[in-house]
Amino acid sequence: MLEKFLKPYNPSETEQRLYDAWETSGSFNPDNLPESEGRPPFSVVLPPPNVTGVLHLGHAYEDSLQDAVIRFQRMRGKRALWVPGTDSAAIATQARVEKEYSKRRGESRHDLGREELVRRVYEFAKNSEDTILSQVRRMGASLDWSRYAYTLDEKREKAVTTAFVRMYEAGLIYRGHRIVNWDPKGQTTISDDEIVYQEEQTTFYYFKYGPFTIGTARPETKFGDKYVVIHPDDARYKEWKHGQQLELEWINGPITATIIKDESIDMAFGSGVMTITPWHSMVDFEIAERHGLDKEQIIDEYGKLLPIAGEFAGMKIADARPKIVEKLHQKGLVVKEEPYTHNIATAERTSCIIEPQIKLQWFVDVNRHFSLSHSEIPGIESGSTLTLKELMRAAVERGGVDMPQEGFRKAYFHWIGNLHDWCISRQIWFGHRVPVWYRGEEAFCGTEAPRGNDWEQDPDVLDTWFSSALWTFSTLGWPEKTDDLAKFHPTSFMSPAYEILFLWVSRMILMAGFHLGQVPFKTIMIHGLVRDSKGRKFSKSLGNGVDPLEMIDKYGADALRMGLLVGTALGNDIRFDESKVKGYKHFANKLWNIARFVLENAEKAGVTTLEPNPALVPADLAHLQTLNALTKEVTDDFENYRIYLAADKLYHYAWHELADKILEESKPILASDDETAKTSRAQLLLFLLDRTLRLLHPFMPFVTEEIWQSMPTKDADFLMVARWPDV
């Protein structure tokens, strides 16, 4: 019976077998738990990994953290649900398939056609989903696979179109010509949050513009500039009146310019005078909007100059800039040049410099008032009128979403303060298509195509974060009124990386608030990034990747989980340390040997039950009290999401208290002739082991389960569904 304990603990022999046994038992699905109906719900949705991706340490960390919480709550008697899913990662996935196709055939997606491309991308995504899913399983994640969701499956498609239509009908989604971040390489718009600012050394030019001197870092945009903007309080230019016109010589000949007075001008910067290019600058666009000015396009969607540039038309920006400056020199219009350092906007995905463009796009209006007919959010009453911005703010400010980390709260509110309308249309083919159809001047927005001929659907798809924002409730069956939705939403807890606080977390709050009058989750604990041992991000180009599966092969999933969780305070970045993982592999083996010792002695003493009140001597009672105190602390740590502390304490207890002290002091007792003392001691040890296994199970599910299966005292088929000790 104890034969398996004669060899060191072997994770690779154990883990797959146990995971299969758990999965087969059906216990990942909370509906199958004993007395399921009476249990209070506890739900978490897994941040869906990219369906075509592979597991990295960031996933491994999140899986460890959430699985620990879910396992704890399940053992505590909650109806614990953890919903798995994957994300289409539309832009990346389409780009990959397109690239492969064009490499083979030398043709573009347009040769393939929309329908065929989408079919192939979908097929590619579905074919590779097994990889990531089996990898998540290897972490020991106790996800309810019967509720698996994919961002582009039929149910989620319905949720997305329904959400769009309802927001459109409420006037919160509109289509308009507005300035957007255009990625000339990706040939699509991107949101503000997908921009990365990079420092650039460049030249700042001062040009003679009629009687003024204007400064610019972008001479190539200046062809169409015909407005001179001055601060109304600037004494240097007070003789110039708003709306006044003047003739002057410019790059390609004489032009008529108009004076505009606007308070957005910084008098101290440059000469205090600027000309504007509304088509290619956010700030300029806003000035032009305020004063109703003309807007002209200078640069096309591929980053080339348009005919307005005259002799420079058709040139790329980088080539044109020096030539334009040269011409201005010849015309005597260059006043001076100085070196200049500034940040330029680049696209996160393509690293291409963003060229703002005015485009006809779909937007979510975050400043428009609407009536929230039903609200369960604390501090927001049903029927109140507010904007989406106010909704997002109030949900956190008034405690609907508990965001205890002060730093992240501040960042969140600050972000909301700066929030602009959210551009949600993207010019790619793979994704949720905008549910709007056009026929001439008519437009129809609905969950299904309108009847009649000649309707054409909008070619754009939605920002992937639009569908992700619905994730907490689209995975539970919304827009249908499902039992799951009633029971499990709002979800209990979410722990995303700070990277996606704005991209995802805030948008979930927006969507759950608008569509359900609920928050998406009651508590949010934001965690840091897993980095390499030098503190760098893991990246392909650095080649510093650590494969979690390799770690599991080497040390076991339990060791990896502990290595990632112990001593990593939530919110700070984590430097991955392989030696730590190794240490916890040794710990798994230590537990194994503690079990062997305890079980051997229990067997010898004939102890096979956990007496409710074993006959204990005072020394034994003290050991019980120590463990009771620890149990209380660990329970408390779990409930307050101080998981890293709970894990540390249990490690310390098992090794340095149970093994080093209690087992050692038990040896002479167990070797003595005092049968009563022996039995009592064996009884105590069995009890302590049983309790330790329960407490450690959320962190090290495999080794604790494997030992539990040999316990003479087990009171459930699996430790996974055994009860957490009461305190």
Next chain:
RNA sequence: GCGCUCUUAGCUCAGUUGGUUAGAGCGUACGCUUCACACGCGUAAGGUCAUAGGUUCGAAUCCUAUAGAGCGCACCA
């Protein structure tokens, strides 16, 4: 510019609401075939808790300033 986080043993990090001699893993030195475990046991070395002030009976923990590291947001044409 505004804001956030971090600075604790050689390395990677804990230290929850301020409370007895500051902890863990790995590493280092020495000694152990002790019958649960060498994936082990024992012993030891190693920290002015970035710096300077302050609050307090008491501070790694709270406040202020400084230095260094990192990050976020906003950007000035």
